[in-house]
Amino acid sequence: MNKPIRTVSIFCMFLFLALMANVTYLQFWRSEELNKDPRNARVAAAAFSRERGLIQVGEDPIARSVPVDDQYKYLRVYPGKELYAPVTGYLQLGSQTGLERSQNEVLSGEDPRLFVNRLVDLLKGDTNQGGNVSLTLDPKAQRAAYRALRDTVGPDGEGSVVAIQPKTGRILAMVSFPSYDPNELASHSRDVREKAYDRLDANEHQPLLNRAIQTRLFPGSTFKVVTAAAAIEEGLYNQDDQVPSGATWQAPGTSGSQNVIDNEGRSGCSPAEISFAAAMENSCNTAFAKMAVKLGPKKLRETAEAFGFNSDYLEDLGPQARSVFPKEVVDTIDGEPQDPRELNDAETARSGFGQFSVQATPLQMAMVVSAIANRGGLMRPYLVDQIQTASFDVLETTEPEKLRDAISPQTAAQLTDLLVSTVDDGTASPAAIDGVKVAGKTGTAQRGVEGKAPYGWFVSFAPAENAEVAVAVMIQEAPGKEIAGGQLGGPIAKAVMEAVLNK
Template sequence: MNRPIRTVSIFCMFLFLALMVNVTYLQFWHAEELNEDPLNARVAEDAFSRQRGEILTGEGRDQIILARSEEYDDRYKYLRVYPKPRLYAHITGFLTLGTQTGVESTQNEVLSGEDDRLFVTRLIDLAQNQNNKGGNVLLTLDPEAQQAAYDALLETVGPEGEGSVVAIEPKTGRILAMVSLPTYDPNELATHEFEESEETYNRLDDDEQEPLVNRATQTRLFPGSTFKVVTAAAAIEDGLYSADDQVPSGATWQTPGTTGPDNVIDNEGRFGCSPAEVSFATAMAQSCNTAFAKMAVELGPEKMRDQAESFGFNSDYLLDLQPQAQSVYPTSVEGVDGESEELNDAQTAQTGFGQFEVQATPLQMAMVVAALGNRGSLMRPYLVDEIQSAEVETLETTEPEKIRDAVSPTTADQVTELMVETVDNGTAFPAAIPGVSVAGKTGTAQRGVEGLPPYGWFVSFAPADDAEVAVAVMIQEAPGKEIAGGQLGGPIAKAVMEAVLDD
């Protein structure tokens, strides 16, 4: 063989070997990643060409379908349909040719039929020469509580408003309601008219109100005075005070190490907070900023942070919806030399009533009061109750999981006592339910931007001595209304608690 032919032969051999290596890599090592890539057109088209499982919620005759696949006369065979679109949009999410969100995303393997728990079902479908059917996902949501939360929030903030409601069953961590406004219609995105779907997505994505954002888990704001229940828990758990003690207060307080009126903490006209000392019950019921600022400084930033983290701050716990924002109690601040350093007294004082750099999602604040209502035990929140086959056979049920004891039962009982006083004789009275002992706390958080209205918050649980439901309400925008956590958030929380308790 002459040299040119030998050279060409060797070159072809190397090309053949390279081709074999590439095919082997794609079919074995890289196959799973390619199959899961939402930009893979073949996989995406396949998802539209099979009977995807249903997303359900409720029990027995009250069970409702939140998402299903209907036969459709085009190349994709099935169309994803959302029967109660705006009410559950941020939970179900949506399925398009290139995108999945919400439960459609986190439970995709089950819904598409690819989950290992559906192996037997796939074999049966194969033996019967039928298309692979997806499994069903049953959620924990209480339809009546979800409807009550949606209706009450929409009535309060209006069609141009923004806010969220989360309700949790304290003993288990089951999410009973999760609402975010503004909302959207996922049916407009699930259409097979993909150009229209893309235009709709771009319009929603560009909207300044961010309707695609689930404010329950993705929006974190200053929690304001609702964070005082964390400060109170830290003080009682540390042994600094008990619920029956007198605590330092005062009409105003110049934060330590500062000068000037901008660093003066006041109580926004609540004269019951003016004495140098008030009862702990008064401090909570009247929401005395000075009392909780001084309490936080006495505890120090490390103990405050430890308590916040015991309730779930600086961590993620909900596995059933992604992405989500992490609630924050600051771990450090940037010093004058650019180096990280611990919070000073003035900054710590602000954190005592949920300002400075404390940020929380509605889910996080619901977790806080759920733990208090569960006598200190923090349960992992969860949204997926059961995984089912297409024939509605239960394949797996979520078992409640205790994360940790956020506080001792004694501390939880004392904070509950303070919160009941806040509903019975304080700022949280709008959440009072006749014949039911309710624990609650209001919050009106300043944005830190002059001229802009505050954020409204409300947290509560009931019955106070044996909690069945814990609620967090966040009002971000309510055009035409003066935002105050108690006046606007209290009635919403009451409506949700009543829906659960009357069920």
């Protein structure tokens, strides 16, 4: 063989080996990844050519597949529309969101737990059907939360509501406003899908965002519950003690009027010392700022983390924004970052009433009051109750999981008493329910932006002595209304609690 032919032969051999290596890599090493990629057109077409499983609330489907006369055979429809959209997400050619994404293996029928069903379908010559996902949501609570929030913030408002069953972690309501109609995004018409997505994506109110788990804001005075828990747990005070307060206070090492902490006109906070109950009932910033500094940032952080801050905990829906209690501060000098340092007294003081760099999602604040309602036990929140076959046979039921004891039962009992008095005699009175002991706390968090209205928060649980529901309300925008956590958030929380209790 002459040299040119030998060279071409060797080159062709290397090309063949490279081709075989690439085919082996794609079909063996990356096959599972490519099959699960929602951008894979063949996978997308296959997904739409078989009946996808139901997403259910109670006995009602909030996402189902209906047969259609086009190339994809089935169309995904969402009977609940805006009410459940932030939870279900949507399924379209090339992408999935919400539960449609997180529970895709079950809904598509590819989950290993559905292997026997796939085998039976194959032997019978039937098209593979997906499994069903049954949720923990309470339809009455979900509707009450959505309607109350929508009516409160108005068409251009923004907010969220989360309700949890304290003893189990079952999520009873998860509402984000504004919402959207996922049916347009699930259309088989590319033109309809793209126009709908572009319109929603361009909306300044971000209707595609699930604020319950993806928006974190200053929690304001609702965080005083965490500060109070740390103080009682550490043995600094108990519920019957007097605590330092005052009309104004400036943390050591600070100067200037911008660093003066006041109580926004609440005269009940003005004495140098007041009862712990009065500090909570009147939501006294100076009292909780001093309490936080006395505790120190490390203890305050430990307690916040015990309630779930700085961690992830929701496993069946994402993505989830992590709630934050700052671990360190990085200063800059002449534009150069310095070594990380611990929070100083001024930063700790503002953290004590939910400002500075403390950030929380509505789900996180619902977890805080849920743990208090559950005698200190923090349960993992969950949305998926059961995984079922297409014929509704139960394959798996989610078992409640205790993450940890956030606080002791004794601390939880004292906090409960303080929060009950805040509803009975304090700022949280709009959540009061006749004949039911309600525990609650308001929050009005400054944004730190001149001229911008604050955020409104409200957290509560009921019945206080044996809670069936814990609620967090977050109001981000309410154009034309004066935002105050008690006045706006209290009635929303009350509506949700009543929907759960009055069955």
